[in-house]
Amino acid sequence: MCLAIPGKVVALDEATDMATVSVGNVKKDVSxxxxxxxxxxxxxxxxxxxxxxxxxxxxxxxxxxxFEEAGLTEADV
Known part of the structure; x- marks a missing residue:
């Protein structure tokens, strides 16, 4: 089973087709x-x-x- 999660784009690097997304307090670089x-x-x-x-x-x-209701994230996410 695959699990995907929503993230908000907070930075872009179009030259490399990368973005930094925020999920709660966690930031992640994604293609x-x-x-x-x-x-x-x-x-x-x-x-x-x-x-x-x-x-x-x-x-x-x-x-x-x-996700929060299922216990998959923290309440402040």
Whole structure:
């Protein structure tokens, strides 16, 4: 089973197709090579270092809430 988690883009390096995403207090560098038109503030669905697609802020919040309810994240994420 694969698990992807939403992250908010907080920095971009378009020259290398990389972005820094924030999930709660954790920041992670991910490849954005598979997703077009990524901008600061976008929410991306990420899995093992790759952004899979963009999602809405509402969808990201709902997904993170479900992860929290399932005990997969900390409450402040």
């Amino acid at each position: 954005i090579a598979l997703v077009e038109d990524v901008n600061l503030g976008d929410y991306l669905l990420i899995h093992v270092g790759y952004a899979l697609n963009k999602i809405s802020e509402e969808e990201a919040a709902n997904t993170l809430k479900m």
